Amino acid sequence: MKIIRENAPALALIGAMVLFPFAISLLTGEPIDAGTPKFWQGMLAQVFILAVYAISYDLLMGYAGILSFGHAMFFGAGGYVVGILLKHAGWSLPAATLAVILSAAALSLLIGVTALRVQGVYLTMVTLAFAQMMFVISEATDFREWTGAEDGLQSIPVPAWLSPTHQRLTFYFVSLAFCILSYYLVRRITQSPTGRVLVAIRENELRARAIGYNTFVYKLVAMVVAGIMAALAGMMNALWNLNANPNMLATSTTINALLMTIIGGAGTLSGPLLGAAFIHLLGYGLNVAFGPRWPLLFGLVYVAIVLFLPYGFMGAWRSWLLKRRLKM
Template sequence: MLLRRAKEGGWLGAAAPAAVILVLALLPFMPVVGENRYLLSLLIGAFVFAVFAMSFDVLLGYTGIVSFGHALFFGTGTYTAILLAKYAGAGFWTALTAAPLVAALLALAVGSLSLRVKGVYFAMVSMAFAEFFRVVAEKASPITGGSDGLAVQVAPDWAYGPRNRVELYFLTLALAVVTYLVLRRVLASPFGRTLVAIRENEQRAAAVGYNVFAFKLGALVLAGVVASLAGVMYAATENFVVPSVLGVDTTIQVLLMSIIGGVGTLGGPALGAGIIRLAGTLLSSYTERWRLALGVLYALLVLFLPGGLAGLARAFGRRRAARRSAAGEGGVVAGGTARAS
């Protein structure tokens, strides 16, 4: 299925991500961006949530699992980075190593219990786990700071250089690009193709001999690990954490990013993250009713682009392929007619 999608998109499917990455890498060298600290901060936040959205796409887009508690792993990464920096003096790279390990163990424990139910029941159980840990983070105020939160520098000193956070921009962009490339490779492997088979028909996948539970658990661990990386990036960019980072609102936000961008595409949710982060901030600077305007934007995108923005690009690629095929068939018919005459 993934191969078919790639063929449908043609060269556009491969060139578009490379072009986007190139443009993003060149943006800080443009004065209008590189000298605008506010705009750079918006883009940095978009990179963080792009990684988070890609992790959610592993569950929703590739495995067909709807989770309302995915913020648990994002918050795990954030709290791990903040607590290590606060109480152990550990740096960014230590947190980037430790957080995925903590998230993987947590995903194994949570998944072993919650994946025994399906559909809306799993969604509710996953939300319950996330809310439980949110309450724990709020009540353990001597350690976590409670609802007041904790503030401490996480990113390396060089990331806060004199050039208006440009160094931090490139750090988060590099991590987002590496995450995208690694996930793309993993999901194009037999493991990823099996996840898609489970999403399409779980009963058939089980009937042909796949251990559906094990593959779902593997998908949850993978998604949790990537989400924790996004959490570490968030801690490095904000230098602050509060329990609400574990809440259902955070999961709903990344769910919207995935749907608007286009589930099952990786790049689509990343694009959706950028649009929602930028659109929300820009609209709030023009109107007090920016949430209403953002809701209207969501509704229009879902109504007129049910496959998301990535679905629109795939449809364009299919139309181009159909036109080329029709043109080729026309040439063959014309040639055959000429020979017959």
């Protein structure tokens, strides 16, 4: 009973999300696998995938204080690995998923060992450079056979039971489960002793080292976990779009993670969730309202938030709660 009471808001949200497709179907009177319900299942499935990507970024930036500008490389790598394995190597989805996890672990270890040798803005630049290298390689014509160069890897054969076009409801529940599991996993990590050490590193790395923690190893762990999660999110994204393209590796994808994390509130776990939903839905709305000019508005909103709302929605909400409590 205690567990249920403590996690009531989260459980309520999960319940709402599970019931959501049926509710919309009831409200609009349309069948559950067509029309408006199908469209909104798709929108939310994308939000869930982006939320995992944002949470993985928050683990790095919000908790460990590692400002990486190369997060898109893991997202894109996940998409490309699953695409190439499913399309060209004919692997099954579970095997490809395992391969995504392993390759993301290897990649993040490699990047981590190199980039974590330097700190602060150096790390930012180095990770950006690595990501850009991957971006350039994904566009290189040498590997057109495998990656499709600048056109991207088109028509990935997704197994029929998970097809986002024909089995939308299944895809919805799979991505919901994926999101819940990832959230739970990261929550366990951040509440574990390891998570506390990560926060200590963010606050004062020198002191954490003086206490006797090998901060390099802890940061590497954060990097690998975040890398694997981002790669899995990239994989889901590729399955959803049925393709993997260089844009997944571009700097704008990293900026997207940053946006979702900052707007929602870095250093909290519900922040990135909120940010992902806000950005995806607002982006959709702005796109409908303003057409292709919407990224400009988006950028301005982002700049305004950095200037005036530095801790995001969650930060603003918490400080409002605190103020109200102090008054009472």
